[in-house]
Amino acid sequence: MPHVTYIEHNGTEHRIELEEGLSVMRGAVDNGVPGIDADCGGECACATCHVYVEEPWLAKTGTPDEQEASMLSFAATAQPNSRLSCQITMSAALDGLVVRLPEAQH
Amino acid sequence: MNAPVSHNPDSDAWTTPLDQLDPSHPARFQNHTMWPYFARLRRDAPVHYSTTSPLFGPYWSVTRYKDIMTVEVNHKVFSSDSGYGGITIRDRPKDLRLPMFIAMDPPRHDEQRKVVQPIVAPGNLAKLEGIIRARVCRILDGLPRGETFNWVEHVSIELTVQMLATLFDFPFEDRRKLSFWSDCATAVPEAGGFIDSEEKREAVFAECLAYFTNLWNERVNAEPRPDLVSMLAHGEATRNMTPREFLGNLILLIVGGNDTTRNSISGGLLFLHQNPGEHAKLRANPGLIESMVPEIIRYQTPLAHMRRTAVADFELGGQRIRAGDKVVMWYISGNRDEEAIEEPERFIIDRKRPRQHLSFGFGVHRCVGNRLAEMQLKILWEEILRRFPAIEVVGEPKRVFSSFVHGITELPVRIPA
Numbered sequence: 001m002p003h004v005t006y007i008e009h010n011g012t013e014h015r016i017e018l019e020e021g022l023s024v025m026r027g028a029v030d031n032g033v034p035g036i037d038a039d040c041g042g043e044c045a046c047a048t049c050h051v052y053v054e055e056p057w058l059a060k061t062g063t064p065d066e067q068e069a070s071m072l073s074f075a076a077t078a079q080p081n082s083r084l085s086c087q088i089t090m091s092a093a094l095d096g097l098v099v100r101l102p103e104a105q106h
Numbered sequence: 107m108n109a110p111v112s113h114n115p116d117s118d119a120w121t122t123p124l125d126q127l128d129p130s131h132p133a134r135f136q137n138h139t140m141w142p143y144f145a146r147l148r149r150d151a152p153v154h155y156s157t158t159s160p161l162f163g164p165y166w167s168v169t170r171y172k173d174i175m176t177v178e179v180n181h182k183v184f185s186s187d188s189g190y191g192g193i194t195i196r197d198r199p200k201d202l203r204l205p206m207f208i209a210m211d212p213p214r215h216d217e218q219r220k221v222v223q224p225i226v227a228p229g230n231l232a233k234l235e236g237i238i239r240a241r242v243c244r245i246l247d248g249l250p251r252g253e254t255f256n257w258v259e260h261v262s263i264e265l266t267v268q269m270l271a272t273l274f275d276f277p278f279e280d281r282r283k284l285s286f287w288s289d290c291a292t293a294v295p296e297a298g299g300f301i302d303s304e305e306k307r308e309a310v311f312a313e314c315l316a317y318f319t320n321l322w323n324e325r326v327n328a329e330p331r332p333d334l335v336s337m338l339a340h341g342e343a344t345r346n347m348t349p350r351e352f353l354g355n356l357i358l359l360i361v362g363g364n365d366t367t368r369n370s371i372s373g374g375l376l377f378l379h380q381n382p383g384e385h386a387k388l389r390a391n392p393g394l395i396e397s398m399v400p401e402i403i404r405y406q407t408p409l410a411h412m413r414r415t416a417v418a419d420f421e422l423g424g425q426r427i428r429a430g431d432k433v434v435m436w437y438i439s440g441n442r443d444e445e446a447i448e449e450p451e452r453f454i455i456d457r458k459r460p461r462q463h464l465s466f467g468f469g470v471h472r473c474v475g476n477r478l479a480e481m482q483l484k485i486l487w488e489e490i491l492r493r494f495p496a497i498e499v500v501g502e503p504k505r506v507f508s509s510f511v512h513g514i515t516e517l518p519v520r521i522p523a
Contacts, residue, residue: 039462076226
């Protein structure tokens with residue numbers, strides 16, 4: 001099974017196996033990775049599953065659509081490599097994906 | 107004829123013909139008999155058109171969690187624009203509608219919202235935490251012992267108004283003006299209170315605008331500072347606002363920071379009183395405050411609804427909503443939807459996904475201050491548990507006459523001496 005590495009803001013790493021087709025948000029929430037709140041449950045409607053995608057993975061994870069970009073634009077901690085992890089779907093191509101978590105979700 | 111306040115809401119809610127059902131009357135929220143009407147709608151007509159409201163005209167009620175989410179994320183179809191009527195069920199006269207960013211659509215909404223958003227950035231929240239804790243301690247230590255007092259007045263209002271004064275850097279000694287303006291902004295004229303006409307409300311608004319214009323003038327010529335007035339005065343998207351728009355955004359920030367957390371503070375105390383088992387769980391494990399706080403906010407649902415206006419035809423739950431129709435998302439109902447939330451009627455302080463509730467809204471209009479609200483409640487409960495083995499609720503709560511603000515005006519309590 002492909003895996004994702006989540007790096008908490010304090011540097012703690014979590015290597016999580018994640019079934020293809022599930023979202024990167026789901027992988028964190030279902031495995032108790034702290035720092036992903038996901039208040040809306042994956043509807044791209046709250047921006048509390050915000051992550052930074054590590055540079056080598058940016059092209060493969062794609063770019064945010066209009067709704068996601070709009071939600072992200074309200075996150076105080078947003079950067080150019082910000083994504084909402086509920087909008088990244090796991091695939092074989094993303095095996096090894098590394099995402100970092102922001103200081104806080106809002 | 108649809109009786110707005112039935113003597114027997116439990117049977118009336120289930121026997122009134124659907125085409126005569128109107129869940130919106132403020133009296134039902136004041137006497138807390140609205141619940142069965144929403145249960146009926148969720149079961150029998152989750153997207154329901156009402157034409158019998160004596161106060162608000164025809165409107166759609168969206169009562170299920172999932173359908174509310176659909177409306178929330180479709181801001182292109184469901185507009186918040188004050189020009190169409192804004193975000194509450196009541197249509198104010200056209201010339202009295204206030205532009206404010208909650209009642210705008212993207213992109214203008216986004217631009218203005220981003221000006222104030224940094225007030226709740228993680229760094230600023232961390233700074234506010236210490237201030238809030240010091241104030242909570244002072245308020246709690248000053249409460250009377252062994253006598254009955256109104257928790258709303260002494261704690262809920264006082265704490266939220268102090269917070270708001272800090273966010274605006276508003277003269278502290280005048281802070282009760284903020285709660286007064288907030289109450290006037292949301293008052294329902296039919297309630298027969300101080301604001302019994304739109305003229306009276308406008309007079310109070312003029313006073314509020316004059317006061318804040320002084321603050322604006324003082325700050326616009328000074329270096330930018332991290333308070334809301336300075337941020338608005340210097341923000342690119344807000345520095346050229348008309349006075350009416352300035353007033354609108356002030357009212358938004360005042361109501362948003364006031365009426366909401368106030369009622370969750372009051373509600374939380376009441377829910378723990380009504381649920382002694384949950385209270386015992388909390389006392390045994392104060393770590394549960396973390397999950398209790400969002401549960402309080404769900405269970406209270408301090409704003410019962412938000413309204414949108416359809417700007418295109420849209421099919422929702424098998425119903426055809428037409429362009430121009432008023433659409434009311436009843437958060438208070440979606441938060442009791444058994445299809446989205448397990449045992450929604452129960453107050454449970456250790457839910458697995460406690461933040462999955464509609465009280466803050468979702469989509470681009472999601473509450474700016476949601477984490478600040480949670481922080482205030484969290485600190486309050488930490489300090490209550492540290493001090494008071496018991497706070498007794500000694501009488502029935504009195505509630506607000508409103509189907510927008512789901513609030514408590516009086517909650518008599520007693521702290522044993």
